[in-house]
Amino acid sequence: xxxxxxxxxLSRRPVETEVPKEPGSxxxxxxxxxxxxxxxxxxxTKLPDSALGRLPQPVGWRLLVxxxxxxxxxxxxxxxxxxxxxxxxxxTVVAYxxxxxxxxxxxxxxxxxGPWCKKGQWVMIGxxxxxxxxxxxxxxxxxxxxxxxxxxxxxxxxxxx
Numbered sequence: 476x477x478x479x480x481x482x483x484x485l486s487r488r489p490v491e492t493e494v495p496k497e498p499g500s501x502x503x504x505x506x507x508x509x510x511x512x513x514x515x516x517x518x519x520t521k522l523p524d525s526a527l528g529r530l531p532q533p534v535g536w537r538l539l540v541x542x543x544x545x546x547x548x549x550x551x552x553x554x555x556x557x558x559x560x561x562x563x564x565x566x567t568v569v570a571y572x573x574x575x576x577x578x579x580x581x582x583x584x585x586x587x588x589g590p591w592c593k594k595g596q597w598v599m600i601g602x603x604x605x606x607x608x609x610x611x612x613x614x615x616x617x618x619x620x621x622x623x624x625x626x627x628x629x630x631x632x633x634x635x636x
Contacts, residue, residue: 519571531608533576536620538592540570540600541613543630569630570616572596579620591623599624599633 519541533539544567549555572594580590592598605618627633 519573522573527573530573530610530615531617533574533579533617535576536578536581537576537617538572538579538620538623539574540598540605540616540618541573542567542616543569543571543597544613568599568602568624569627569633570598570600570618571630572598573615575620585621591620592626597627597630599627 530539572592575590575594580586600616600618600622601624604622605616607614607616
């Protein structure tokens with residue numbers, strides 16, 4: 476049987492080296508709220524207080540919300556393109572309340588039963604309501620207090636079109 480001739484670059488065994496992490500590759504700010512793709516892509520409970528302090532603070536009757544991004548793969552484990560996930564997050568109707576302005580739900584004539592939501596709740600909002608802000612690690616919206624449509628327990632229960 477004949478011998479196999481290989482080029483030197485192919486016959487050498489690769490030297491195992493540890494790839495150094497690039498500076499800034501660690502999750503910071505809003506990026507810490509995004510978890511593995513098998514779970515929900517967004518878990519706001521993982522946001523550190525330092526990241527929350529750097530977010531824009533709503534004034535007056537406004538709320539700061541973090542739109543839900545959904546999962547990055549289907550139930551059949553098909554990975555969705557980033558562009559599709561990004562488009563869905565722009566048109567989402569579900570958001571997590573990060574902060575309330577000092578006058579949110581203070582008008583007792585408009586809200587006789589009290590506040591419609593509170594910090595830390597998942598809410599449904601109008602599809603394109605509020606002002607959108609791109610910040611490091613994602614996007615947040617500032618909406619008016621009367622733009623909350625409903626409160627929900629799990630954002631995955633509401634499907635976007």
